[in-house]
Amino acid sequence: MFNDIGPLELITLVVLAVLVFGPDKLPKVIQDVMRTVRKIREFSESAKQDIRSELGPEFKDFEFEDLNPKTFIRKQLDNDELGLKEIRNGFDLKKEMAEVTDAVHSSDTPAQSSSGGRIDMTKKPEEPGDDNRPPFDADAT
Numbered sequence: 001m002f003n004d005i006g007p008l009e010l011i012t013l014v015v016l017a018v019l020v021f022g023p024d025k026l027p028k029v030i031q032d033v034m035r036t037v038r039k040i041r042e043f044s045e046s047a048k049q050d051i052r053s054e055l056g057p058e059f060k061d062f063e064f065e066d067l068n069p070k071t072f073i074r075k076q077l078d079n080d081e082l083g084l085k086e087i088r089n090g091f092d093l094k095k096e097m098a099e100v101t102d103a104v105h106s107s108d109t110p111a112q113s114s115s116g117g118r119i120d121m122t123k124k125p126e127e128p129g130d131d132n133r134p135p136f137d138a139d140a141t
Contacts, residue, residue: 005013021029048064055062066072 018026052059052062066075
């Protein structure tokens with residue numbers, strides 16, 4: 001609950017509490033605050049138990065932490081029934097990126113031999129020589 005409070009901040013809170021409530025009333029204030037926190041915890045636990053009993057036996061594994069969207073998604077993605085682990089393990093991003101990088105940087109080697117008949121998009125089109133004119137297409141003009 002107070003994971004991000006440092007020692008300097010804690011000392012500041014204690015000094016402030018002593019100044020506001022005084023050293024005589026401070027123990028009673030701390031007892032009242034602790035009693036209130038205990039009552040709130042008891043109330044929340046009884047509400048959780050009431051909800052679990054009303055849901056019935058088919059929701060015996062229900063956890064309220066699962067209502068957090070991050071926890072819910074993480075639990076569903078870690079489920080082995082979907083087969084996502086095999087998909088995740090079968091996909092090697094480094095290998096895929098290395099293949100793309102090789103295809104982009106190598107204009108000498110044709111990609112058709114390694115890619116199974118795909119067109120090499122990295123190869124620049126050959127420019128016609130001075131004596132070779134490009135074919136005339138009457139439909140295009």
